[in-house]
Amino acid sequence: MDSAAERVAALLLAFGRRGTTGDHSVSDLARAVGRERSQVSRMLQALGRGGLVEQDSHTKRYRLSWNMLVLAAGAGDSSLLRAARPVLRALVARTGEVALLSVQRGNRSLTVLREESNQSLRAGGWVGRSSPLHCTASGRALLFDTDDDLVAELVAADLTTPMSGLSAPRTIEEVLERLRIERDRGYSMASEEVEIGLTSVGVPLRTPDGELVGVINVSGPTSRMINRLDDAARRLHGAATAIEGTLGRMLS
Incomplete structure (x- = not known):
């Protein structure tokens, strides 16, 4: 069984595998990592509180935050x-x-x-x-x-x-x-x-x-x-x- 850290890592890596846009729906990310939408939604909310992802207030789609991009750089x-x-x-x-x-x-x-x-x-x-x-x-x-x-x-x-x-x-x-x-x-x-x-x-x-x-x-x-x-x-x-x-x- 994978750990919580491994699940979070898989979710963050999924942002880099999805198409040509930087914004992703909860459903798309759930399919990418093979998990329930509700579980992925909770993980994204936690990552958002930690400053690693951010949610567009209009589309409700998620993107990696600047904190993550700076870390990547x-x-x-x-x-x-x-x-x-x-x-x-x-x-x-x-x-x-x-x-x-x-x-x-x-x-x-x-x-x-x-x-x-x-x-x-x-x-x-x-x-x-x-x-x-x-x-x-x-x-x-x-x-x-x-x-x-x-x-x-x-x-x-x-x-x-x-x-x-x-x-x-x-x-x-x-x-x-x-x-x-x-x-x-x-x-x-x-x-x-x-x-x-x-x-x-x-x-x-x-x-x-x-x-x-x-x-x-x-x-x-x-x-x-x-x-x-x-x-x-x-x-x-x-x-x-x-x-x-x-x-x-x-x-x-």
Whole structure:
């Protein structure tokens, strides 16, 4: 039998697995964790009193609180976060678009750092958000070193529920073909695959011994990004080199 702490952990993790919106109904969360709606409602009320989730007064839906997002921003590999933050800020200043750092967690791309300017499109991943691997620039870049069999295993569940009307790949063959192209050119690109009007470009980050530890990407309106893909990739490669150099010095 799982403990109360394990039940709370499962509920909090469910916020990162549910679709593309940050707000969730009690019923949706109950289905996600396989528990009674009344039990989940009581847990959410307790988490709300503790400042970990908040409820919209109009829709009655729940979202993670800023306290949780701040905790997420400080979690994980602090060396990677410290190395990336100033470089992403400079990248935002040069591109005017949102810049993000993501890492792989199971079959998801998890956003751990986000920088934006006042002119940035307020879209793309927020800190603590997880996204599918097969239809995001960060996700596919995280798969650059993954063999085809494991790619198929990681994306299989998401391919069974394709997002209608978007440009996401619908079969494992399409995923692998996009990966082959993106590996060859050195960057991933997802245009309107996960969100209409949004285009993202991603580049892997590696340790000095070549291990892929994360991805940085820039996201912006398709109308602005679609004719700037090569420039965005060039800037991302420069940013990745700077982050990797700092990370190497931190780890030496």
